[in-house]
Amino acid sequence: xxxxxxxxxxxxxxxxxxxxxxxxxxxxxxxxxxxxxxxxxxxxxxxxxxxxxxxxxxxxxxxxxxxxxxxxxxxxxxxxxxxxxxxxxxxxxxxxxxxxxxxxxxxxxxxxxxxxxxxxxxxxxxxxxxxxxxxxxxxxxxxxxxxxxxxxxxxxxxxxxxxxxxxxxxxxxxxxxxxxxxxxx
Numbered sequence: 001x002x003x004x005x006x007x008x009x010x011x012x013x014x015x016x017x018x019x020x021x022x023x024x025x026x027x028x029x030x031x032x033x034x035x036x037x038x039x040x041x042x043x044x045x046x047x048x049x050x051x052x053x054x055x056x057x058x059x060x061x062x063x064x065x066x067x068x069x070x071x072x073x074x075x076x077x078x079x080x081x082x083x084x085x086x087x088x089x090x091x092x093x094x095x096x097x098x099x100x101x102x103x104x105x106x107x108x109x110x111x112x113x114x115x116x117x118x119x120x121x122x123x124x125x126x127x128x129x130x131x132x133x134x135x136x137x138x139x140x141x142x143x144x145x146x147x148x149x150x151x152x153x154x155x156x157x158x159x160x161x162x163x164x165x166x167x168x169x170x171x172x173x174x175x176x177x178x179x180x181x182x183x184x185x
Contacts, residue, residue: 042076044077044161045075046071049070050069050171050172051067052174054176054178061178062178064144065144065178066142069138071127073132077133080161082128083123083160085122086156087112087155087158088118089111089114089153125139155172
């Protein structure tokens with residue numbers, strides 16, 4: 001009976017300490033659940049897609065290269081696109097065809113590490129605007145291309161606010177830009 005009396009008198013203190021411990025565990029669980037689950041979805045989430053195509057031009061030996069860029073807000077929060085950076089690289093085509101995959105590998109990231117032939121940041125146009133969730137916009141950028149030999153064209157679009165570019169970007173490459181115009185010579 002003496003043992004049960006001692007437990008009964010000290011139960012209130014034990015309960016308080018268990019409640020404090022439970023409150024700490026609950027706070028830790030809520031914080032980590034928010035950090036891992038909700039916090040990433042509350043950041044701007046732009047999905048940038050692109051397509052590169054070409055069309056005949058009304059002059060011999062050239063064409064129009066059209067780089068179509070779309071930006072879609074796939075997140076839960078709105079954001080602003082204040083600038084669009086378009087870069088383009090031209091790489092001479094291979095002189096011979098490789099029989100092995102190893103020798104014929106086209107390293108697109110290595111191409112981007114080089115100096116682009118075109119590098120311009122636009123602060124106006126269809127893509128520079130306020131994006132609500134599920135909002136999308138598209139713009140086509142057009143170049144006149146005179147092609148004299150086989151080449152690979154790589155275009156990349158980065159979008160962002162006034163401070164930085166978003167992680168996602170649009171990128172497209174082709175090796176058949178102006179093929180009809182060159183073969184018609």
